[in-house]
Amino acid sequence: MDTGSPPTRTHMLSGLRPDLSVTDPAFIAAHRLVGEVGAGRPVILRDGDKAVLASPLDGGPILSSDLAVSGPRAGYLGLAETPTILTAPALDAALLMRLASASDIDLGSIAVREGGAVAHAATELAKLAERLPAMTLGSVADAPADSLAADVREVLSFRRRLAETVTPVATAEVPLAAGATANVTAFRNAVGGCISAVAVGKLSQGSLVRVHSSCVTGDIFGSLKCDCGAQLRLALERIAADGGVLLYTAQEGRGIGLVNKLRAYSLQDRGLDTVDANIALGYHDDERDYAAAAVVLGHLGLSDVRLLTNNPTKAAALQACGITVTPVPLIGPVTPQNANYLATKRSRSGHRL
Numbered sequence: 001m002d003t004g005s006p007p008t009r010t011h012m013l014s015g016l017r018p019d020l021s022v023t024d025p026a027f028i029a030a031h032r033l034v035g036e037v038g039a040g041r042p043v044i045l046r047d048g049d050k051a052v053l054a055s056p057l058d059g060g061p062i063l064s065s066d067l068a069v070s071g072p073r074a075g076y077l078g079l080a081e082t083p084t085i086l087t088a089p090a091l092d093a094a095l096l097m098r099l100a101s102a103s104d105i106d107l108g109s110i111a112v113r114e115g116g117a118v119a120h121a122a123t124e125l126a127k128l129a130e131r132l133p134a135m136t137l138g139s140v141a142d143a144p145a146d147s148l149a150a151d152v153r154e155v156l157s158f159r160r161r162l163a164e165t166v167t168p169v170a171t172a173e174v175p176l177a178a179g180a181t182a183n184v185t186a187f188r189n190a191v192g193g194c195i196s197a198v199a200v201g202k203l204s205q206g207s208l209v210r211v212h213s214s215c216v217t218g219d220i221f222g223s224l225k226c227d228c229g230a231q232l233r234l235a236l237e238r239i240a241a242d243g244g245v246l247l248y249t250a251q252e253g254r255g256i257g258l259v260n261k262l263r264a265y266s267l268q269d270r271g272l273d274t275v276d277a278n279i280a281l282g283y284h285d286d287e288r289d290y291a292a293a294a295v296v297l298g299h300l301g302l303s304d305v306r307l308l309t310n311n312p313t314k315a316a317a318l319q320a321c322g323i324t325v326t327p328v329p330l331i332g333p334v335t336p337q338n339a340n341y342l343a344t345k346r347s348r349s350g351h352r353l
């Protein structure tokens with residue numbers, strides 16, 4: 001069905017505030033730190049009267065043999081599942097990298113202590129910058145003169161507030177190979193994370209919606225390891241035929257980013273499944289957040305949707321953001337290459353497959 005470009009969609013977007021930028025200094029301080037960590041520069045984290053210099057192991061200078069790791073990584077290493085500081089016997093970059101990401105590591109010579117809010121904020125910052133969630137820690141006395149600083153609480157509340165900054169930026173008509181002309185709107189947030197809404201026909205409550213997480217390997221390169229590309233094409237065909245909207249969200253690798261997804265693939269080649277590979281790298285099995293997608297649906301005037309998904313967690317997460325969700329199955333083909341991946345989705349992540 002080619003329903004053309006619906007004038008109502010333009011109206012839905014036209015009443016929006018043009019500028020949803022958050023002006024709260026706490027948000028801005030954390031935002032700047034994410035940029036610094038992404039650039040590989042150390043930052044200062046303050047916790048009450050304590051202050052620590054932290055540098056991403058993945059791309060930054062090594063400050064000391066004290067390494068803050070995330071709760072999932074600590075749990076993977078057989079420790080309490082809470083942010084932890086591991087201290088290596090010597091300043092050894094290769095050993096620190098193994099402590100952060102190797103699937104087989106002996107903690108024999110490693111001192112372990114609870115990391116508290118500083119380790120939590122440090123690893124959260126690294127995640128926000130799509131770096132391995134591991135930071136070496138040092139003294140602020142050694143901080144470069146122009147180092148940026150924020151309070152740990154500012155860092156830990158940043159992610160929750162990021163969704164508030166999602167705003168539509170540009171819209172254009174795009175003819176789809178799936179057989180309809182879509183209105184494509186690009187939304188972005190304060191760190192640039194993009195959601196594209198590919199809408200066909202007049203949207204109304206109960207419209208068909210797909211919230212797709214980007215998968216460069218599956219969606220673009222045609223990887224056979226996962227079912228992402230097949231699900232994307234099926235969803236676009238359904239939406240082109242029946243009307244609805246596909247949100248393409250920049251949550252590559254279930255929110256860990258492409259670099260880390262490829263690291264996870266390497267661990268999978270050594271026998272870990274998709275869930276354990278994420279955890280071994282210090283991530284939760286699924287780091288995605290659907291608050292931004294819910295904000296976009298709100299912009300589109302949708303609070304009640306038929307959601308193309310087999311993932312009950314995704315449906316529940318959108319429900320928790322105030323969207324009424326009726327799941328609609330979206331089953332791609334099982335192939336010899338993706339059979340294990342789909343079996344893990346079913347057995348460990350509860351997907352209805």
Ligand SMILES: Nc1nc2c(ncn2[C@@H]2O[C@H](COP(=O)(O)OP(=O)(O)OP(=O)(O)O)[C@@H](O)[C@H]2O)c(=O)[nH]1
Nearest residue numbers: 213214215226251252253254261264274309310311
């Ligand atoms: N970390 C990680 N991410 C993967 C892997 N394979 C695919 N992905 C990512 O998984 C996301 C798709 O999530 P899935 O769990 O496959 O499917 P879903 O979106 O949760 O569920 P459906 O709505 O039923 O499709 C995309 O962001 C992919 O990049 C993998 O082996 N490891």
